[in-house]
Amino acid sequence: MAIRVVKVARPEKMSFGESVYLLEIVKGLGVTMRHFLRNMARQENIPTIEYPEVRRVMPARFRGCHRLMKRPGGAPRCVACYMCATACPAKCITIVAGESPDPKIEKYPVRFDIDMLRCVFCGQCVEACPVDAIRMDTGWYTMPENTREKLIYTIDMLLEK
Ligand code: SF4
Ligand code: SF4
Incomplete structure (x- = not known):
């Protein structure tokens, strides 16, 4: 079996001036x-x-944090149909439906939470809503908090936004 000799290119030895990188430091400072x-x-x-x-x-079409829309009287527009929670790929929407006191409305959300730590901001909930009750047009993109609990947005927080 023939032996193959492979030549390895070694970098040339740097001079003292190059090895202290003085010129490169000056060039970097010049750029700064x-x-x-x-x-x-x-x-x-x-x-x-x-x-x-x-x-x-x-921009207007930016998907920021959610908000829940209100009816003219201030009640949530949401009819607790669970479409958004069903469409949500992160399963971060929790809804508890209640019977509405208004005879014209069948149900309303007694509880409507979004776990923002799990949300992936995909917008599927907005797309799925049949009554345009949830939107992501707040433009709000930062939500620093110091506990996990504060990042579960409740119905009151979502109606306020
Ligand atoms: S934006 Fe996506 S992940 Fe977030 S709550 Fe809506 S459907 Fe779920
Ligand atoms: S926000 Fe829309 S899709 Fe979600 S439960 Fe309410 S009405 Fe249904």
Whole structure:
């Protein structure tokens, strides 16, 4: 069996100047200074924002946190049909239906929770609703909380948004 000799290309040895990366550090600082001065001169073009004091305005079709729509009298428009909960792939909507005191309405949600920690913001619940009772047009995209319980949005929270 023939032996194959493979030549491995070794990098050339760096000089002392190259090994301390002095020139590269100066080049890097030059790039930083160039961006700094350009941003100072044209602040309106800076792509970053001073979050959370300044919040980005999201486009109208952006899927943000949910809200429940109200009827003219303030009652929830939701008729507790469970279509949204059935369509939800994350199974994060919990509804408990009750008999409505209004004879024109069959049911209303006694409880309507969305577990935002499980929600994947797919919008299936909005698509499934037959009465346009749930929307994701709040434009709200951040929801930092310090406990898991606070990220279960209740019916009152959803009606307020
Ligand atoms: S956006 Fe998707 S995951 Fe979130 S509650 Fe609606 S259907 Fe469920
Ligand atoms: S939000 Fe819409 S789909 Fe969901 S239970 Fe209420 S009426 Fe039905």
